[in-house]
Amino acid sequence: xxxxxxxxxxxxxxxxxxxxxxxxxxxxxxxxxxxxxxxxxxxxxxxxxxxxxxxxxxxxxxxxxxxxxxxxxxxxxxxxxxxxxxxxxxxxxxxxxxxxxxxxxxxxxxxxxxxxxxxxxxxxxxxxxxxxxxxxxxxxxxxxxxxxxxxxxxxxxxxxxxxxxxxxxxxxxxxxxxxxxxxxxxxxxxxxxxxxxxxxxxxxxxxxxxxxxxxxxxxxxxxxxxxxxxxxxxxxxxxxxxxxxxxxxxxxxxxxxxxxxxxxxxxxxxxxxxxxxxxxxxxxxxxxxxxxxxxxxxxxxxxxxxxxxxxxxxxxxxxxxxxxxxxxxxxxxxxxxxxxxxxxxxxxxxxxxxxxxxxxxxxxxxxxxxxxxxxxxxxxxxxxxxxxxxxxxxxxxxxxxxxxxxxxx
Amino acid sequence: xxxxxxxxxxxxxxxxxxxxxxxxxxxxxxxxxxxxxxxxxxxxxxxxxxxxxxxxxxxxxxxxxxxxxxxxxxxxxxxxxxxxxxxxxxxxxxxxxxxxxxxxxxxxxxxxxxxxxxxxxxxxxxxxxxxxxxxxxxxxxxxxxxxxxxxxxxxxxxxxxxxxxxxxxxxxxxxxxxxxxxxxxxxxxxxxxxxx
Numbered sequence: 001x002x003x004x005x006x007x008x009x010x011x012x013x014x015x016x017x018x019x020x021x022x023x024x025x026x027x028x029x030x031x032x033x034x035x036x037x038x039x040x041x042x043x044x045x046x047x048x049x050x051x052x053x054x055x056x057x058x059x060x061x062x063x064x065x066x067x068x069x070x071x072x073x074x075x076x077x078x079x080x081x082x083x084x085x086x087x088x089x090x091x092x093x094x095x096x097x098x099x100x101x102x103x104x105x106x107x108x109x110x111x112x113x114x115x116x117x118x119x120x121x122x123x124x125x126x127x128x129x130x131x132x133x134x135x136x137x138x139x140x141x142x143x144x145x146x147x148x149x150x151x152x153x154x155x156x157x158x159x160x161x162x163x164x165x166x167x168x169x170x171x172x173x174x175x176x177x178x179x180x181x182x183x184x185x186x187x188x189x190x191x192x193x194x195x196x197x198x199x200x201x202x203x204x205x206x207x208x209x210x211x212x213x214x215x216x217x218x219x220x221x222x223x224x225x226x227x228x229x230x231x232x233x234x235x236x237x238x239x240x241x242x243x244x245x246x247x248x249x250x251x252x253x254x255x256x257x258x259x260x261x262x263x264x265x266x267x268x269x270x271x272x273x274x275x276x277x278x279x280x281x282x283x284x285x286x287x288x289x290x291x292x293x294x295x296x297x298x299x300x301x302x303x304x305x306x307x308x309x310x311x312x313x314x315x316x317x318x319x320x321x322x323x324x325x326x327x328x329x330x331x332x333x334x335x336x337x338x339x340x341x342x343x344x345x346x347x348x349x350x351x352x353x354x355x356x357x358x359x360x361x362x363x364x365x366x367x368x369x370x371x372x373x374x375x376x377x378x379x380x381x382x383x384x385x386x387x388x389x390x391x392x393x394x395x396x397x398x399x400x401x402x403x404x405x406x407x408x409x
Numbered sequence: 410x411x412x413x414x415x416x417x418x419x420x421x422x423x424x425x426x427x428x429x430x431x432x433x434x435x436x437x438x439x440x441x442x443x444x445x446x447x448x449x450x451x452x453x454x455x456x457x458x459x460x461x462x463x464x465x466x467x468x469x470x471x472x473x474x475x476x477x478x479x480x481x482x483x484x485x486x487x488x489x490x491x492x493x494x495x496x497x498x499x500x501x502x503x504x505x506x507x508x509x510x511x512x513x514x515x516x517x518x519x520x521x522x523x524x525x526x527x528x529x530x531x532x533x534x535x536x537x538x539x540x541x542x543x544x545x546x547x548x549x550x551x552x553x554x555x556x557x558x559x560x561x562x563x564x565x566x567x568x569x570x571x572x573x574x575x576x577x578x579x580x581x582x583x584x585x586x587x588x589x590x591x592x593x594x595x596x597x598x599x600x601x602x603x604x605x
Binding site: 035036037038039040041042043052053055313315316317318368369370371372375 | 439440441480481482505507508565567568569570571572573574576578579
């Protein structure tokens, strides 16, 4: 019936909804918007979603996802009293293809295959299910990356630097089979999980007693006076490794028996950690971003350090300037182990490998976003100082130019 | 008897006919949208979200997208609240073109003007015509068009990647947007929203 034909007098007028006035007056604190302007390639990227129907009771979404990450580094490392080490190289750092399925209204299944790297690296990157219950609680199961420290938790599609920092790559746990339960509330997030120690580039199995992971995070959004709101996230992560020195998962690599590029020092045993702890804060306000993280690792080697990663959108959405300072220290001679350039992650590529007892890295780079966060060109310059005073005295310094490109969908 | 009818009136709940609404927009496609064009401009309407309210009425919210160029769509939300007897109670349009907030707020049903007191010795003046819906639509679109025009001239506050910068911001056309929204509003009002 057309309302216009009704007699206006006969209609009972209810009072205007009370929230109408409140909505207009009280300006709620709006979190920093991740909103992007429309871009000409939107329709191409939209094709990655094969099926999307939130009202379907069985399958709500099916999408394919992929990541291609190419990286190159040019530079040389100069050990004291030794010959220079060439760090030039390019790598297909990541080549991933996978699928994401949302089903039953509460479950998301991710399967990702990795095609880059050697046989220790390529395989099934993850096969993970997450089921949500009671509004904000979840249980995750399958092969997945344990959430430890800001950098390691960040998906490589969203990383600001070409590589994770030295200390994270040295201590991070492998992706293994595990189960996590947790809750994401408005402010507090927590998670508790157990992971197998069987590090395998495919699925792996259950080996040893595994390790426990506990996460706690607190997030706030505060309205700043006369400026954009400030989003702050504090986190603390703890890992207890039951298998200690016999765990192939912590750390993810094995350099025992190798000789270091600085001074050809024999690495007698692989580092092993029983306790890993990380705490840090991420802050975002308008164009500014900052992530600071402190990491402590304790086992047959002790190592600790921090990374400070400020960033600034010089052109919001297009050009982001990123800095990073990474510091790592140890009490043990040759206690720090890691790579430089394209081999920064010893799990991916450990040629050459360096040892030392104090590490500083200064990185300054710029990321050019061609299409949102999904087509990015990264360039930057890194200066590394690795001291080896307690060891053979092969202090090393390096200047490295990084270039990289990342495509994801 | 009168109170019984009144009770019956209250007990009835509004029920919006989403399928009929979709049919009048060329039908819902598999992804839950309807595609149509008006005066050469192309539009999309997403399947409405119908929320029942505690008094037996319901709110129908639809997203109307104007395809402003070959790669960009400008979305707006249109909300129409119905009373339990199917009477439209309020309208609202909101969206963020170019990251700018455009929100008409709730345009509620105006009260009828009180009849002027009859003056002794003179004939009773005719009650002026009162069309609440027409008035609501007028204030809705006046508010919308003025805000949308401001937004269309404002700087984009969203993140823009390199390609978006090269191609420039998508045009925000308040006239075309208002035309699409008005068309949807009229269709929603024409659907038989009545007792279940």
